[in-house]
Amino acid sequence: MAKAIKVKNLSKEFKVKIKGKGLKGSLKAIIKPQVKVIKAVQNISFEVEEGEIIAFIGPNGAGKSTTIKMLTGILFPNQGQVSVLGFNPKTERQKLAYQIGTVFGQKEQLWMHLTPYDNFMFFGAIYDLPEKEAESRINELSEVFGLNEFINTPVRNLSLGQRIRCEIVASLIHKPKVLFLDEPTIGLDPVVKENIRVLIKKMNKEFNTTIFLTSHDVGDIEKLCKRVIIIDGGQIVLDDTMENLKYHYLNRKLVEAKMKEKIDINDEPGITVIKDKGYNLKLEVDTNERSIADAIKLLDPDKMIDINISNVPLEEIIREIYQKEGS
Amino acid sequence: MLTVVKNQIKVSFYSFKYSLMREMINKTTFLSNIIFMILNDATLIIQWLVLFSLVDEVGGYGMREVLIMWGLTANIYGISRLFFKSAYNLSNTINTGKLDAYLVQPKNVLISYITSSVSVSAIGDIIFGYIMLFLFGFSFSNLLIFSLLSIVGATIDVSISIIYGSLAFWLSRSDRVASTANDMIIYFSNHPEGIFSNFIKVILYSIIPVGIMIYMPVRIITQGKTLLIIFSLISAVLFCWLAYKIFQRGLRRYSSSSLMISRI
Amino acid sequence: MRKYYYIFKANIMSNLQYIFNIMISFINYFILIFIYLNVWQYIYSDPSKLIYHYSVQQMVWYVIITEMLWFATSGRILCQNISNDVRSGNIAYNMNKPYSYIGYVLANHLGEILVSGLLYGTAGLIMGLILLGGIPTLSLAYIPFILIVIIFSVIINTMLITVVGLISFWIEDSSPFYWLYSKLLLVFGVFFPIEFFPKYLQGFLQYSPVYVTIYGPAKLFVDFSYVNLFKIISVQTLYLVIAYLGCQYMYERGVRKLNVNGG
Numbered sequence: 001m002a003k004a005i006k007v008k009n010l011s012k013e014f015k016v017k018i019k020g021k022g023l024k025g026s027l028k029a030i031i032k033p034q035v036k037v038i039k040a041v042q043n044i045s046f047e048v049e050e051g052e053i054i055a056f057i058g059p060n061g062a063g064k065s066t067t068i069k070m071l072t073g074i075l076f077p078n079q080g081q082v083s084v085l086g087f088n089p090k091t092e093r094q095k096l097a098y099q100i101g102t103v104f105g106q107k108e109q110l111w112m113h114l115t116p117y118d119n120f121m122f123f124g125a126i127y128d129l130p131e132k133e134a135e136s137r138i139n140e141l142s143e144v145f146g147l148n149e150f151i152n153t154p155v156r157n158l159s160l161g162q163r164i165r166c167e168i169v170a171s172l173i174h175k176p177k178v179l180f181l182d183e184p185t186i187g188l189d190p191v192v193k194e195n196i197r198v199l200i201k202k203m204n205k206e207f208n209t210t211i212f213l214t215s216h217d218v219g220d221i222e223k224l225c226k227r228v229i230i231i232d233g234g235q236i237v238l239d240d241t242m243e244n245l246k247y248h249y250l251n252r253k254l255v256e257a258k259m260k261e262k263i264d265i266n267d268e269p270g271i272t273v274i275k276d277k278g279y280n281l282k283l284e285v286d287t288n289e290r291s292i293a294d295a296i297k298l299l300d301p302d303k304m305i306d307i308n309i310s311n312v313p314l315e316e317i318i319r320e321i322y323q324k325e326g327s
Numbered sequence: 328m329l330t331v332v333k334n335q336i337k338v339s340f341y342s343f344k345y346s347l348m349r350e351m352i353n354k355t356t357f358l359s360n361i362i363f364m365i366l367n368d369a370t371l372i373i374q375w376l377v378l379f380s381l382v383d384e385v386g387g388y389g390m391r392e393v394l395i396m397w398g399l400t401a402n403i404y405g406i407s408r409l410f411f412k413s414a415y416n417l418s419n420t421i422n423t424g425k426l427d428a429y430l431v432q433p434k435n436v437l438i439s440y441i442t443s444s445v446s447v448s449a450i451g452d453i454i455f456g457y458i459m460l461f462l463f464g465f466s467f468s469n470l471l472i473f474s475l476l477s478i479v480g481a482t483i484d485v486s487i488s489i490i491y492g493s494l495a496f497w498l499s500r501s502d503r504v505a506s507t508a509n510d511m512i513i514y515f516s517n518h519p520e521g522i523f524s525n526f527i528k529v530i531l532y533s534i535i536p537v538g539i540m541i542y543m544p545v546r547i548i549t550q551g552k553t554l555l556i557i558f559s560l561i562s563a564v565l566f567c568w569l570a571y572k573i574f575q576r577g578l579r580r581y582s583s584s585s586l587m588i589s590r591i
Numbered sequence: 592m593r594k595y596y597y598i599f600k601a602n603i604m605s606n607l608q609y610i611f612n613i614m615i616s617f618i619n620y621f622i623l624i625f626i627y628l629n630v631w632q633y634i635y636s637d638p639s640k641l642i643y644h645y646s647v648q649q650m651v652w653y654v655i656i657t658e659m660l661w662f663a664t665s666g667r668i669l670c671q672n673i674s675n676d677v678r679s680g681n682i683a684y685n686m687n688k689p690y691s692y693i694g695y696v697l698a699n700h701l702g703e704i705l706v707s708g709l710l711y712g713t714a715g716l717i718m719g720l721i722l723l724g725g726i727p728t729l730s731l732a733y734i735p736f737i738l739i740v741i742i743f744s745v746i747i748n749t750m751l752i753t754v755v756g757l758i759s760f761w762i763e764d765s766s767p768f769y770w771l772y773s774k775l776l777l778v779f780g781v782f783f784p785i786e787f788f789p790k791y792l793q794g795f796l797q798y799s800p801v802y803v804t805i806y807g808p809a810k811l812f813v814d815f816s817y818v819n820l821f822k823i824i825s826v827q828t829l830y831l832v833i834a835y836l837g838c839q840y841m842y843e844r845g846v847r848k849l850n851v852n853g854g
Binding site: 014069072073074075076090093094095097098100102104109111112113114118122125126127128 | 334345352427432434
């Protein structure tokens with residue numbers, strides 16, 4: 001299968017001016033500016049096949065946005081090669097733009113006072129689609145993504161979930177081969193998030209769109225992606241299948257419980273007691289070995305006041321990966 | 328080539344239409360903005376009434392010439408702010424990284440950007456401008472020349488704004504420079520060139536081209552020197568070209584950006 | 592009283608950050624003065640001529656002072672803030688705090704404009720000295736009086752702007768009123784002294800805000816006389832009292848209306 005994205009030895013640095021504190025610092029900065037070099041992206045390489053849904057995740061400041069900007073032609077790399085759909089984003093940005101779609105976080109692209117339909121026609125015009133073609137495309141997308149109900153309601157009257165769906169669909173009018181989604185579900189509630197995830201999966205299935213998804217929400221990508229690249233400090237920490245990641249790192253869940261009375265609890269295979277202080281307990285459960293239900297039973301639900309179950313945070317996963325690499 | 332231009336015009340037209348529609352949602356605000364602008368422009372006449380009570384002419388202009396000058400200024404201001412309002416916010420847009428959104432679209436970045444918002448009160452300026460012409464210098468040929476020179480002047484004004492705004496690609500604190508340059512054009516364009524020394528006039532025909540935008544057109548309209556129109560057109564083309572080139576240069580630098588100014 | 596001083600001081604501190612911005616605005620100030628210098632030099636084709644008892648130097652100094660006041664005390668943002676406070680209901684929260692809203696607004700705004708005022712004042716004086724070579728009929732003895740008049744004028748202006756902002760209690764958008772107020776000041780006070788206007792207008796202008804906020808200080812600067820000083824301070828005192836009472840009254844009526852209607 002053809003490669004949608006090819007990245008080799010990509011690097012990008014930024015020089016940032018440092019200013020000291022207060023008035024003296026400001027004056028010093030004018031006379032003798034001190035510059036700090038930030039290596040946003042350091043020598044990363046990866047390839048993405050056409051039709052893949054790939055997750056590109058990492059903590060804040062890891063270099064995700066910078067990488068996407070280099071893939072879309074907004075920023076030029078300092079070193080290395082980038083090829084998206086056979087185009088060099090630096091020199092063929094406009095040509096590439098016709099073939100890709102982008103949804104950047106919460107940046108609204110839609111006109112709020114227009115209907116989704118008018119918005120879609122507008123985007124069609126931006127991508128030079130003849131009107132007939134735009135119309136048929138809109139109908140098709142509307143069917144697939146269930147927009148018919150509100151396609152003629154002004155965007156400002158839509159619910160957040162409906163609006164975001166339209167934002168994503170708007171980026172599909174021109175049948176892009178690659179869709180870059182940068183934090184598409186940030187700040188959304190779980191129901192809407194799920195909504196969007198279903199939409200993305202459908203998009204990939206129906207149109208074989210390559211999807212490049214960046215996020216710092218592990219839950220986001222767990223459901224969607226077959227392949228994950230984890231980036232931290234500008235470098236690739238992990239490039240593996242979702243299955244492996246799940247098995248080796250995401251299998252662990254944290255269970256925090258507040259009890260009515262002190263209970264006696266010991267480590268068991270698959271369940272480790274992390275914290276046992278007063279009436280508060282924190283357990284780590286290896287879901288490959290034991291189920292959450294078992295852990296709860298162990299805690300005794302009758303004696304529970306409150307319980308909180310969460311994933312192991314991404315930072316923790318990354319730390320572990322480094323440790324494993326080291327050993 | 329022609330289809331590219333056609334498509335670009337089509338998208339820009341939609342952009343303008345939708346921006347305007349958005350402003351018209353609240354009809355009262357829309358109308359009151361326009362009316363207030365007309366009144367605002369009119370108050371300047373009081374200053375000239377006082378001055379002309381003292382002398383017969385100022386810098387070679389009588390009341391009629393002053394009002395045509397003011398009408399032309401208002402018209403130029405109106406046309407440039409109505410269609411290209413975003414151009415006057417270029418520095419800020421560059422500094423906050425908002426230009427990125429235009430880089431992922433397959434259209435020309437500069438043109439997509441400058442047509443992305445409209446100013447409603449500018450409509451008032453345009454109306455005022457034509458009122459001045461109708462009251463003080465109306466003739467069919469004057470109407471055509473006035474309209475043409477307004478468009479030419481607006482082109483130069485927007486180009487200046489783009490040139491100074493693009494400085495943000497190179498300097499970090501340049502947003503004030505751009506707005507100062509635009510303000511200067513407005514300040515000078517309320518006063519006849521005859522009161523200024525030759526040294527100042529040189530500046531007014533180059534880096535702050537009020538002379539080309541306003542003074543020369545006033546001469547064309549009131550003294551019938553229609554041949555100068557060619558000079559105006561050539562200047563407009565030159566300023567456009569300069570603006571485009573500088574912006575493109577800056578954009579390249581923006582993308583290779585290895586220098587981002589921030590405070591730590 | 593000390594709490595107002597702290598608000599005042601805090602605002603000066605934050606303003607120092609914007610000194611660079613203010614310096615750039617000087618260019619606008621200089622350009623305007625320069626343009627008016629050219630206008631008046633042209634009109635006074637004979638420099639020794641007097642128009643309405645003003646010499647060309649006095650005219651240019653007049654504009655320097657009025658433009659300085661105009662730039663330094665720009666109240667558009669203040670008015671907007673008050674309007675926003677009213678519309679959002681924030682204004683009522685201050686009732687619980689042990690200071691008066693009006694006092695707070697005054698102290699806040701004065702702190703902001705102290706820095707810009709000093710900067711523009713210095714810039715204006717330097718520019719005047721360079722362009723005109725001297726200050727007409729001004730002796731050191733007059734300066735304290737002029738400063739008092741300026742301080743009064745700034746306080747009155749702030750309070751009048753507050754009154755305009757408080758209109759938002761009854762009419763949602765107060766910006767047209769602010770526009771009207773500032774336009775009147777500009778057109779009738781900044782470019783020409785009151786004497787340049789027709790007689791029938793002068794009577795009215797002498798009791799208008801123009802007299803106490805713009806004309807007064809500038810007139811004393813270019814043409815000081817104890818008679819005028821007395822007249823100006825009398826009208827200013829009147830305005831101080833009326834404006835303050837006006838503010839308080841509108842604030843109280845307004846907040847009561849807010850509480851009744853639930854904001």
